[in-house]
Amino acid sequence: MDFFVHFFQDALFAAIAAIGFAAISRPPRQAYLWCALIAAVGHSTRFLLMQALSPGMHIVIATTLASFVIGILAVLISPKAHVPAETCLFPSLLPMIPGMYAYRTFGGLAMCLFGSTEQSFSHSFFLFANNGLTCFFILLGMAVGATVPIFLFPDISFRATRS
Amino acid sequence: MCDFMARYAVWLFGSGSTCIRLEKNLQRIAAAAGVEVEITVLPRHIHLTVREPADGDTVTTIASIRPLPVSYDLITRLSRLSWDIADGSLPCDRADTELDNIISSARSDIPGLPLLVGAANASFCRLFGGDAIAMGVVFVATVAGFILKQMLAERHTDPRIIVIACSFVSAVLAAADGLFGLGATPAVAIGSSVLYLVPGIPFINSFSDMIDGHYICAFGRMMQAVVITCCLSAGLCFGMFLMNIGMF
Numbered sequence: 161m162d163f164f165v166h167f168f169q170d171a172l173f174a175a176i177a178a179i180g181f182a183a184i185s186r187p188p189r190q191a192y193l194w195c196a197l198i199a200a201v202g203h204s205t206r207f208l209l210m211q212a213l214s215p216g217m218h219i220v221i222a223t224t225l226a227s228f229v230i231g232i233l234a235v236l237i238s239p240k241a242h243v244p245a246e247t248c249l250f251p252s253l254l255p256m257i258p259g260m261y262a263y264r265t266f267g268g269l270a271m272c273l274f275g276s277t278e279q280s281f282s283h284s285f286f287l288f289a290n291n292g293l294t295c296f297f298i299l300l301g302m303a304v305g306a307t308v309p310i311f312l313f314p315d316i317s318f319r320a321t322r323s
Numbered sequence: 324m325c326d327f328m329a330r331y332a333v334w335l336f337g338s339g340s341t342c343i344r345l346e347k348n349l350q351r352i353a354a355a356a357g358v359e360v361e362i363t364v365l366p367r368h369i370h371l372t373v374r375e376p377a378d379g380d381t382v383t384t385i386a387s388i389r390p391l392p393v394s395y396d397l398i399t400r401l402s403r404l405s406w407d408i409a410d411g412s413l414p415c416d417r418a419d420t421e422l423d424n425i426i427s428s429a430r431s432d433i434p435g436l437p438l439l440v441g442a443a444n445a446s447f448c449r450l451f452g453g454d455a456i457a458m459g460v461v462f463v464a465t466v467a468g469f470i471l472k473q474m475l476a477e478r479h480t481d482p483r484i485i486v487i488a489c490s491f492v493s494a495v496l497a498a499a500d501g502l503f504g505l506g507a508t509p510a511v512a513i514g515s516s517v518l519y520l521v522p523g524i525p526f527i528n529s530f531s532d533m534i535d536g537h538y539i540c541a542f543g544r545m546m547q548a549v550v551i552t553c554c555l556s557a558g559l560c561f562g563m564f565l566m567n568i569g570m571f
Contacts, residue, residue, distance in 0.1 A: 185393040185524055186394040187396060243395070246344070250523070259515055321403040
């Protein structure tokens with residue numbers, strides 16, 4: 161029961177985040193709902209991969225697979241919504257951006273600079289490198305996973321706006 | 324025709340389109356007009372050569388890319404324009420006026436955008452494990468920072484200065500969670516309060532160009548996004564330093 165509450169909360173908040181962040185990049189009106197839907201499906205896919213399996217999947221692989229799902233959905237939906245595939249795709253990815261990892265990376269870097277003893281430096285450097293590597297590979301996995309479908313189905317992706 | 328294509332290219336690229344879309348749309352227009360087109364995308368310019376196969380004339384233009392805010396509405400309508408030209412429903416000589424129409428009717432930010440972004444960032448905070456109080460603090464910090472961003476953008480302030488100022492304001496406001504002991508997750512609040520400034524679309528565009536083999540353009544976009552991210556961290560660090568908060 162608790163698991164389902166978490167699952168639906170995850171999807172709901174991902175959808176709200178997608179709508180808000182999509183609005184910054186001025187999408188056409190018909191794209192808002194699709195962005196919310198695709199983002200919710202994508203984020204809950206990642207949630208399931210990381211939480212429902214035991215042992216849970218690593219965040220980098222789970223994010224890459226979830227991004228691939230988002231990419232496929234966006235490419236399939238774009239002709240229906242009459243918008244380019246990227247319009248549905250890129251805003252839907254934004255809820256998966258590894259914000260806290262990026263924050264801790266910069267925190268670790270700042271503490272490296274100001275750390276005085278060797279021990280505190282090593283600890284900060286570990287935080288910097290550990291979070292930084294995870295953050296970078298999540299971003300890379302997101303971008304590759306999501307853009308591969310566009311390159312796999314160019315006929316669909318680039319014809320969506322044809323009237 | 325070359326002038327039209329150059330103008331089309333700088334507007335499409337400036338609105339945040341990927342290189343592969345730019346190439347496909349331009350080639351579509353060129354095919355309809357019976358010419359051939361080759362493009363190179365440089366960090367701040369687009370180099371465009373149009374060749375007429377009939378008499379072998381070539382014309383080359385280098386046009387400056389317009390630094391516009393990302394607008395998928397513009398990308399959608401410009402892509403539709405290219406299909407209209409390719410399908411023959413819009414004659415080439417009227418394409419120029421139609422481009423003017425699209426540009427002049429480009430949508431600005433929707434009203435209430437700061438509230439939407441605030442709600443989005445608060446949800447983001449929740450996804451990272453923040454509690455209800457952290458969400459509230461992030462909402463206020465984001466709305467304030469985003470309104471400041473819109474005000475500065477109207478005055479055509481340098482985008483890097485805008486990001487430093489906004490991340491500073493948001494970080495200082497979000498620091499309230501920890502300083503006054505309001506919630507249990509102050510680190511998540513302050514960390515996610517500035518995330519609305521992360522240049523997500525330029526990062527993803529950059530990776531897309533890299534997969535496509537447009538390495539110079541990919542590198543250019545990546546550097547732009549990295550510079551913005553550094554500005555964001557500078558504002559955040561300064562805000563936290565002023566509020567006397569440690570990172571962990």
